[in-house]
Amino acid sequence: xxxxxxxxxxxxxxxxxxxxxxxxxxxxxxxxxxxxxxxxxxxxxxxxxxxxxxxxxxxxxxxxxxxxxxxxxxxxxxxxxxxxxxxxxxxxxxxxxxxxxxxxxxxxxxxxxxxxxxxxxxxxxxxxxxxxxxxxxxxxxxxxxxxxxxxxxxxxxxxxxxxxxxxxxxxxxxxxxxxxxxxxxxxxxxxxxxxxxxxxxxxxxxxxxxxxxxxxxxxxxxxxxxxxxxxxxxxxxxxxxxxxxxxxxxxxxxxxxxxxxx
Amino acid sequence: xxxxxxxxxxxxxxxxxxxxxxxxxxxxxxxxxxxxxxxxxxxxxxxxxxxxxxxxxxxxxxxxxxxxxxxxxxxxxxxxxxxxxxxxxxxxxxxxxxxxxxxxxxxxxxxxxxxxxxxxxxxxxxxxxxxxxxxxxxxxxxxxxxxxxxxxxxxxxxxxxxxxxxxxxxxxxxxxxxxxxxxxxxxxxxxxxxxxxxxxxxxxxxxxxxxxxxxxxxxxxxxxxxxxx
Numbered sequence: 255x256x257x258x259x260x261x262x263x264x265x266x267x268x269x270x271x272x273x274x275x276x277x278x279x280x281x282x283x284x285x286x287x288x289x290x291x292x293x294x295x296x297x298x299x300x301x302x303x304x305x306x307x308x309x310x311x312x313x314x315x316x317x318x319x320x321x322x323x324x325x326x327x328x329x330x331x332x333x334x335x336x337x338x339x340x341x342x343x344x345x346x347x348x349x350x351x352x353x354x355x356x357x358x359x360x361x362x363x364x365x366x367x368x369x370x371x372x373x374x375x376x377x378x379x380x381x382x383x384x385x386x387x388x389x390x391x392x393x394x395x396x397x398x399x400x401x402x403x404x405x406x407x408x409x410x411x412x413x414x415x416x417x418x419x420x421x422x423x424x425x426x427x428x429x430x431x432x433x434x435x436x437x438x439x440x441x442x443x444x445x446x447x448x449x450x451x452x453x454x455x456x457x458x459x460x461x462x463x464x465x466x467x468x469x470x471x472x473x474x475x476x477x478x479x480x481x482x483x484x485x486x487x488x489x490x491x492x493x494x495x496x497x498x499x500x501x502x503x504x505x506x507x508x509x510x511x512x513x514x515x516x
Numbered sequence: 517x518x519x520x521x522x523x524x525x526x527x528x529x530x531x532x533x534x535x536x537x538x539x540x541x542x543x544x545x546x547x548x549x550x551x552x553x554x555x556x557x558x559x560x561x562x563x564x565x566x567x568x569x570x571x572x573x574x575x576x577x578x579x580x581x582x583x584x585x586x587x588x589x590x591x592x593x594x595x596x597x598x599x600x601x602x603x604x605x606x607x608x609x610x611x612x613x614x615x616x617x618x619x620x621x622x623x624x625x626x627x628x629x630x631x632x633x634x635x636x637x638x639x640x641x642x643x644x645x646x647x648x649x650x651x652x653x654x655x656x657x658x659x660x661x662x663x664x665x666x667x668x669x670x671x672x673x674x675x676x677x678x679x680x681x682x683x684x685x686x687x688x689x690x691x692x693x694x695x696x697x698x699x700x701x702x703x704x705x706x707x708x709x710x711x712x713x714x715x716x717x718x719x720x721x722x723x724x725x726x727x728x729x730x731x732x733x734x735x736x737x738x739x740x741x742x743x744x745x
Contacts, residue, residue, distance in 0.1 A: 340610075351603070
């Protein structure tokens with residue numbers, strides 16, 4: 255009711271104990287196209303829907319490499335994502351220079367969150383308008399974190415943010431118990447199912463409008479784009495056909511069983 | 517103290533001590549550029565004065581774009597320079613989505629060195645790799661970044677012993693033999709003989725030579741033991 259009086263300034267609390275500017279910044283994240291993250295014991299995977307401004311335009315890249323063992327997907331203001339990713343890259347390199355070892359995922363996420371929080375308590379600035387899903391792999395295993403404009407960060411086994419991400423979360427909530435022991439292929443296919451659920455009615459995942467980022471044991475962070483995606487899209491389509499009411503494991507044949515003739 | 521006092525002090529044998537940020541760790545490096553390969557090599561002995569600090573302290577560094585940098589002079593400066601180059605290569609990949617070409621890296625190294633014009637990296641660098649046409653390329657530097665592309669070069673404490681040998685064997689100088697482009701096999705033989713020769717006469721060169729062979733298939737490292745005296 256009094257929202258309009260207390261929402262112009264990051265340094266103003268509302269009588270209900272809220273800072274509306276932070277919530278508005280989080281709205282910006284919800285406007286971005288969906289990104290999904292999920293992890294197993296050995297790998298952390300990020301999947302994104304890419305939008306293009308125009309039929310003639312390219313599709314916006316939503317995956318960024320930070321280091322061999324760290325990558326992120328973002329939803330929201332691309333320029334804010336670029337600034338934060340440059341910060342993370344500097345931190346990652348400094349960590350290698352100073353300590354001779356890769357930057358632990360928890361540390362960088364903490365640093366980003368602290369940076370984001372500063373902008374929620376400083377007059378004359380604004381919060382970052384981007385949500386990050388950070389995927390990492392280090393001595394402590396596979397990691398998946400969400401960083402939000404509020405300065406909060408959370409540890410997840412699976413998460414989705416951005417437009418219509420609730421549909422993805424619903425899928426992930428149903429299947430997350432099988433992720434830990436999943437193979438990499440199965441994990442990616444689960445992710446594609448979740449991602450596909452965020453698309454509008456007449457749209458489908460194709461080589462242009464999605465990307466996959468993978469990091470894990472023995473796997474440096476890499477983005478899979480374009481033609482290389484075909485294999486995973488095929489596995490996803492196969493799995494979608496095999497899926498009835500219950501999820502079927504990938505690789506199971508969807509041809510009818512041969513008839514007993516004797 | 518007035519100037520007269522200094523002259524008096526010098527006559528009496530007084531010496532003013534000052535901290536020097538530089539030291540010479542000795543060692544020899546060389547590089548040879550071929551038609552479709554590049555050979556960069558450096559010995560692994562690290563010395564200080566008449567002492568040996570280490571028999572295995574490599575001074576040639578491999579980079580993510582397939583280039584190899586051989587440093588000589590001060591080991592700490594060479595090592596740190598290599599770490600900084602690693603970082604710059606990483607930023608380049610982040611910002612441009614591809615690996616840095618050897619030619620671009622060569623120019624960049626020159627600017628990095630000149631930026632410390634008034635407190636230089638005490639390193640005598642040779643950068644080797646394959647150019648954008650797949651041909652071997654080496655670039656040689658002075659400590660403040662003066663550089664040029666050459667066919668072969670030796671640097672370091674044994675540089676003056678090895679360079680004339682390379683001029684003759686690689687560059688066919690002062691010879692009337694047919695001008696055949698150098699093969700990898702010949703280059704390796706020449707390089708190993710060069711190190712053996714340098715190890716004989718230069719006290720700072722010895723223990724082992726590490727040879728980096730750069731081809732389109734990647735970078736292969738060979739270790740060649742040298743006299744340890």
